[in-house]
Amino acid sequence: MTDHCTTTVGSYLADRLEEIGLKHYFAVPGDYNLVLLDRILENKNLEMISCCNELNAGYAADGYARATGGASAVFVTYSVGGLSLLNAVAGAYAEDLPVIAVSGGPNTNSEAEFEMLHHTLGKLDYDYQRDIFSKVTAEAVTIRDPHEAPTKIDHAIQTALRFRKPVYIEIACNIADAITSKPNVRSFGGPTASDPVSLKAAVDHVANLLNNAAKPVLVSGVKLRSFGAEENFHKLADASGYAIASMPNAKGFFDEQHPNYMGIYWGPVGSPGCGEIVDSSDLCLFAGPTFTDYTTTGHAALVDPSKVIQARPNSVVCPNQTFSNVKLSEFLEQLAPRITANDASMVAYKRIQEDPPALSAGAPETPLSTRQLVSRVQQMLTADSAVIAETGDSWFNGMQLNLPTGSRFEIQMQYGSIGWSVGALLGYCIGAPERRPIALIGDGSFQLTAQEISTIIRYNLNPIIFLINNGGYTIEVEIHDGPYNNIKNWNYADLVHVFNAADGNGWSGKAATEGELDEAIKTAKSHNGPAFIEVLIDRDDCSKNLLVWGSHVAKNNGRPPRVN
Template sequence: MNQVTVGSYLAQRLEEVGIRDYFAIPGDFNLSLLDELLMNPRLKMINCCNELNAGYAADGYARENGVAALVLTFCVGGLSAVNAVAGAFAEDLPVIVVSGGPNVNSLMENRILHHTMARPEEGYKFVLAVYKEITAHAVVIREASTAAFRIDEAIRIALSAKKPVYIEIACNLAAALISKPNTLSLAPTRKSDPGSLKKALEHVAAFLNGSRQPVLVAGSRLRTGDATGAFEALAAKCAYGVACMPNAKSFFPETNSQFMGIYWGSASSPGCREVVESSDAYLFAGPVFSDYTTVGFSALIQPARLVEASPDRILVGGQVYHGIVLSEFLTGLASKLNPNPTSLDAYLRIKETAHVIPPAAPKELSLSTRQLFHHINESLDGTTTVVAETGDSWFNGMDLHLPDGCKFEIQMQYGSIGWSVGAFLGLAAANPQRRVIGLIGDGSFQMTAQEVSTILRYNYSGVIFLMNNGAYTIEVMIHDGPYNTLQNWNYAAMVETLKGQSSILSQTVRTEKELVAALKKSRTFKGLTFIEVILDRTDCNKALLGWGTAVADYNGGKRKNAAG
């Protein structure tokens, strides 16, 4: 048979680009499409509780798998997912959003349809208009004859741009027959402009080789440019001290002897800021200089000392070189740099050596955040992925010392609280062999708690640490008020109600002794462990205090030194 349905064509394309699972919310405009997708035995549908959480799950899946798919119904589904898709755009994650759309016949007859704003005269393209603002490409398919081309084009753009795309398929076309697909022809691998690359390499190599104390700093867009391996190879060749921006934590091995810590302005690891900002040359690879990553633009990065290597351009000394592939630039630079360990030597001289304290018996006193994260750190290994929610978990997470292979995920550019619950699901689905650990505050959890139900439904394992301090701690530190106080929940009891026929190990801990006992149980439990940790409202990471003040000052119009 030389024909397939539009839906099965889409399924094959999703499979070809490496998607094994897709996140879905059923609705009458996408039911026929879901029927077609379900006919592909190599694709698994993961039913989520709502579209926002499904979008967050797709975000997490794309981080681990490289690309994800999200299937929604028209308008009420599509618009409910907008926040998550915008976050994926901000974080450079290719999420293929597929929506069922109105029947073509209804459109031709100008019918007023449910799930819409009752404006048929506009052709029901308002959802498309919204998605054009938050994706790299948005398309409506209302003719079977164009379906194959439009599906392929959207998928190519998602993979090449590393951004979400939106594909809306009229509900009466999902089962329409079209020609069987050939092998998907992806866009050719992008290559650097040879002349531009040569000039950039010569300029940057001369600048760095002529400097006294150069450093390397990893940024989050190293992943966007598929350049983490090239960055690590460059570091090995040049012998510079290496730091990571907070949203690039784990992109460079923290066990590597060149690793100096996290560069985050005033919230940096001890000794790291001093070395980076005192250097006469710094190469930032894939950075995003935002108010969050620069602590309200207070980081002291001088443009005259900066090499900014982005996925598509290089900035050095006021000169911009376009048409450059980041991985090719970093690889080429490795062969041109002279080894110079001066910055690493400077760091080692001022590095604070942690005092080794003999382990003591766990105490019965109230549990502190510092004790909590000490024991979390002890539980990490090379198969762990840590997902840290926006808030105090960012700052405590930065203090974790990651073993080889351990991954760390945050949503720092978009910073949508509640993201981590769905992202936990997506990360677990993308690679069930890894153990996901979620660091989630109570305020964030209240946004998206019901997706724990989906984690249990599909038997994904891992540990969620729910930090219960009764407040939006990060907002308290930026600008406190009565709006930052939460209605307290009995979280450990609540998640028990979500398990259905699944099993969950759910506990509340108030002391270090109780925490240690809970962690011991979790190591042998096959499934999700949920640990509610009771903490004092004022017990937060000290770095958050200064960060919150700086961001509040910037929000209030108090200007400081701008990074970059």
């Protein structure tokens, strides 16, 4: 911690970031944030991870927050840096990740003297970046007075942790080095507690509904993790005896080795038998769900609202009753002991349960298919694995994986920004060094953010990356094809040698057959550093579920306008 006699605005922020558990932050320098970075670097308990550009730094902060379960921080310069970061912060907002975005700002004298500044829009407007970020953050503050810095910094951090959303802090370039108060002792708690009266009423009402249902089921949703409710959802699952499903963007949030786990509820592209049991149930409790066109396959997976209970982050919505100011984790925790065990839905599922199709390896010279790639990835998974699946066919291939207890699975399904996975992989490796992430990345997505492979090499991280080269934007092809879905092919594996230069330790290989893939995986697993395998797949080889899903989403997108 910084001595109070020398506490600057920058060192105050660094101490607060350390206090809430950060060990790293991501940064791209620029003249408006250089002094701020000097002050942050003085805190030896925080390590700076230097990124190639601001968008990737934001994606890395996204991945770090996922890996640690806490907050993350990213530092950029004003305007040209901040607006490059914006898309990643918007994605973090959509995905409920407390990313703390910090930007340097113009000198405080510039506004008073009406100066036209570089890196700006060429207007006398000094607040436009903060105004823009206010649309994609839970709080956006500008610090131009060192005496106000502690209050504003603390408020922004508290907001990020309480609401699980990004916040924006802009610090004028001549204020970062100004003396301010030392960080006084305080707590930065998470979400507030439930209203006890409303909580009790919700638990009483839902317990009565579930205990009187014939075949109730539970479905885990994506907000379980963001709002700290995974453990209590497991307790409810154990107590209930119900059949359990997960929504696609919540894959891995519930133990897939649990005896009552059915699979992914995703309408026509979900796990075999899972959708039939959920849809035929007389009462479904969805815990932390989001119902979008993507998670419902173009709204093809919609349970009758009269049979649905939604436990949301701050409320419980029943068919004819809503309870507000009820926190998700507390609700699930108190509901569990009130449930009478009922295995009717699980018995029904076992009647129709299908064994996964057997997939035997072909001859070594057999051309690769996505199915064979996924089968190899399945064999690689351990309790310490984390699968990072890029937007596209990797979603659908990843859904086929049977995750061991303890392993994790990450996708960005709400925001769906292609290119997200490369930066997120960097952040995940930094935030969870005990895991060896496996990334599934399509060639089209990779071309957006490929530079950050060099950062992964720079810090000698150890992911195994499968670059799926099939010559285009496959997910877009299946929604609506056109010449815009074609891309220029690269020698992807050779990029690792470019990024290695004289001092890197990245390894890369290329596989077009099953035998070549087996050899590449063997080498990658034994390599102590980043491993990159370019997998050559036919352009028309994609998951069957992507074809089905794409047609439903295209139909939903293509609805004609209503005429009044």
